[in-house]
Amino acid sequence: MSEPTRIRVGGERPYDVVVGYHLLGELAGLLGDKVRKVLVVHPRSLTASAEAVRDDLEKEGYQAFLAEVPDAEDAKTAQVAAFLWHVLGQADFTRSDAVVGIGGGATTDLAGFVASTWLRGITVVQIATTVVAMVDAAVGGKTGINTEEGKNLVGAFWTPAGVLCDLAALDTLPVHERVAGLGEVVKHGFIADERTLELIEADPSALTAPQLTDRDLVRELVERSVRVKAEVVTADLRESFRREILNYGHTLGHAIEQVERYRWRHGAAVSVGMVFAAELARLAGRLPDDVVARHREILRSLGLPTSYRADRWEQLLAAMRRDKKSRGDLLRFVVLEDVGRPVRLEGPDPTLLAAAFAEISREPASGAGVLL
Numbered sequence: 361m362s363e364p365t366r367i368r369v370g371g372e373r374p375y376d377v378v379v380g381y382h383l384l385g386e387l388a389g390l391l392g393d394k395v396r397k398v399l400v401v402h403p404r405s406l407t408a409s410a411e412a413v414r415d416d417l418e419k420e421g422y423q424a425f426l427a428e429v430p431d432a433e434d435a436k437t438a439q440v441a442a443f444l445w446h447v448l449g450q451a452d453f454t455r456s457d458a459v460v461g462i463g464g465g466a467t468t469d470l471a472g473f474v475a476s477t478w479l480r481g482i483t484v485v486q487i488a489t490t491v492v493a494m495v496d497a498a499v500g501g502k503t504g505i506n507t508e509e510g511k512n513l514v515g516a517f518w519t520p521a522g523v524l525c526d527l528a529a530l531d532t533l534p535v536h537e538r539v540a541g542l543g544e545v546v547k548h549g550f551i552a553d554e555r556t557l558e559l560i561e562a563d564p565s566a567l568t569a570p571q572l573t574d575r576d577l578v579r580e581l582v583e584r585s586v587r588v589k590a591e592v593v594t595a596d597l598r599e600s601f602r603r604e605i606l607n608y609g610h611t612l613g614h615a616i617e618q619v620e621r622y623r624w625r626h627g628a629a630v631s632v633g634m635v636f637a638a639e640l641a642r643l644a645g646r647l648p649d650d651v652v653a654r655h656r657e658i659l660r661s662l663g664l665p666t667s668y669r670a671d672r673w674e675q676l677l678a679a680m681r682r683d684k685k686s687r688g689d690l691l692r693f694v695v696l697e698d699v700g701r702p703v704r705l706e707g708p709d710p711t712l713l714a715a716a717f718a719e720i721s722r723e724p725a726s727g728a729g730v731l732l
């Protein structure tokens with residue numbers, strides 16, 4: 361296997377995102393030499409991998425503990441966070457100890473949040489095992505859990521000490537999870553890296569086949585996405601402005617996830633959200649027709665959804681008002697003026713919003729395979 365790639369994320373506490381194969385040997389280096397106890401947080405689907413991490417840590421001289429958490433979005437609750445605080449308390453974790461999150465974005469969001477709050481912040485290292493976690497969630501220090509009222513409404517910016525993206529993990533990832541993750545890859549392509557779009561457009565079927573065969577392509581896409589995210593969060597960790605571009609497609613996307621009670625995959629909801637944002641920009645006279653068409657073509661070529669049922673608009677609008685980009689009554693969207701040129705659209709007229717929604721809701725439903 362080739363050497364791992366190390367992508368540096370800068371800022372107050374710089375760290376590396378390591379992309380490659382069989383990276384377990386890297387973990388101790390990322391934890392550093394002050395850590396003694398490590399809590400490994402994992403969903404049931406990754407028990408064997410978490411046990412391997414624990415055994416390896418024990419061999420390296422750490423005292424390692426496992427904590428199984430519910431799968432997917434069920435992990436991102438105050439109750440599950442409280443369970444982990446209890447485990448940390450019972451095991452006397454101090455400020456020189458650490459949390460390791462191993463899993464998809466739901467697990468890494470939870471593990472990061474718990475690390476950010478325990479004793480007001482202890483070391484966290486993320487081991488990303490899904491496309492979403494590798495290209496997006498585990499990188500950049502946005503951590504969080506959901507509340508009844510919405511997605512990621514509680515959280516903190518807390519940078520990891522390092523991130524491992526072991527591409528071998530993708531061999532066991534169900535294809536619909538891989539495809540959903542490509543939604544975030546496409547997002548990075550539209551906001552900042554047209555080459556990513558070209559690579560996908562050249563052969564989308566290589567990415568949607570039941571077994572991944574083109575490992576070089578996957579690795580290049582993961583690395584390109586991590587570089588986009590690293591550049592943005594290095595410039596603006598706390599989302600004072602520039603980081604908002606990473607939220608492209610999420611204003612409607614998060615609303616869909618909430619309305620669907622998290623039965624939609626995150627990347628699938630973001631896919632519809634990007635088409636909505638593109639239509640909004642077109643109707644506002646800011647984005648040419650061909651770029652909107654390119655959104656639909658590339659997302660459909662991957663089997664991602666580009667439309668949503670017409671009868672939920674009022675619920676979606678209510679959920680969008682709780683988006684973190686909102687300021688008072690002002691809804692704020694990230695839209696494009698072209699590929700690689702994200703801008704803000706603030707307080708669009710309600711008729712414009714409804715018109716953009718009409719553009720995505722009158723199509724027949726598509727991409728149902730990635731929703732559940």
Ligand SMILES: NC(=O)c1ccc[n+]([C@@H]2O[C@H](COP(=O)([O-])OP(=O)(O)OC[C@H]3O[C@@H](n4cnc5c(N)ncnc54)[C@H](O)[C@@H]3O)[C@@H](O)[C@H]2O)c1
Binds near residue numbers: 403433464498532540
């Ligand atoms: N913090 C951020 O910047 C950020 C960015 C993007 C997404 N997110 C969050 O990430 C979450 C979505 O992440 P996700 O799509 O990775 O979902 P997920 O964490 O729910 O994982 C998807 C499923 O794959 C399983 N799984 C994980 N790795 C596997 C593997 N290697 N083999 C087999 N099964 C595996 C999980 O058990 C789960 O059932 C959402 O909550 C979203 O809000 C956060």
Ligand SMILES: O=C(O)C(=O)C[C@@H](O)[C@H](O)[C@H](O)COP(=O)(O)O
Binds near residue numbers: 496500502604606607
């Ligand atoms: O890292 C960011 O910043 C993002 O917005 C990345 C998104 O893909 C991610 O889903 C994020 O969790 C959304 O953040 P939120 O602030 O809208 O909850």
Ligand SMILES: [Zn+2]
Binds near residue numbers: 496544610626630
């Ligand atoms: Zn996202």
